[in-house]
Amino acid sequence: GAGVSQSPSNKVTEKGKDVELRCDPISGHTALYWYRQSLGQGLEFLIYFQGNSAPDKSGLPSDRFSAERTGGSVSTLTIQRTQQEDSAVYLCASSREDRVEEPQHFGDGTRLSIL
């Protein structure tokens, strides 16, 4: 596919469990971003990766959240010991590079529900 691919599309889990969310960016895009969309907080930046540089983790809400990007392509967002307030849609986006004027292309998101 030509677009950003995220999996799973839906995830339901119990409070306290760990979850992994996957993002496959557009081929050739060097910048990859994670955002969270929730009713109370709107769209929030979480973390971004650019090439081999250290990721910008400034938006991660707690140390239960982490992300990695292997081989400059696929990224995984991990939430440990999930809490109910983690329920949200997690969006991944990629762009050709991390320049201010570059538009980001979004995946359809993973809807995470914590019981």
Add this chain to the structure above:
Amino acid sequence: GNSVTQMEGPVTLSEEAFLTINCTYTATGYPSLFWYVQYPGEGLQLLLKATKADDKGSNKGFEATYRKETTSFHLEKGSVQVSDSAVYFCALSSNQGGKLIFGQGTELSVKP
């Protein structure tokens, strides 16, 4: 810090009406400005962008002009259609790696 403020929704219009969705921003440096749209059941899509002052972005009949003097990027369309019903997000891209800061979104509902 950087921020984006949009007019609150929902906005309900009749088909062929004129649309304005207000967006103002606060930013340091020279941000780029974007409008993204989220149609029901779909992901976020770029609608238009402007990268410097006085630039006008346009797409699908929508327009927005980057006004540095008023720090605004209002979205307009002369004649809306039912198919324009969606949530519209104004966003800026800071000089910090291109990460986007979004407004809270404005839901538009167009009635036949």
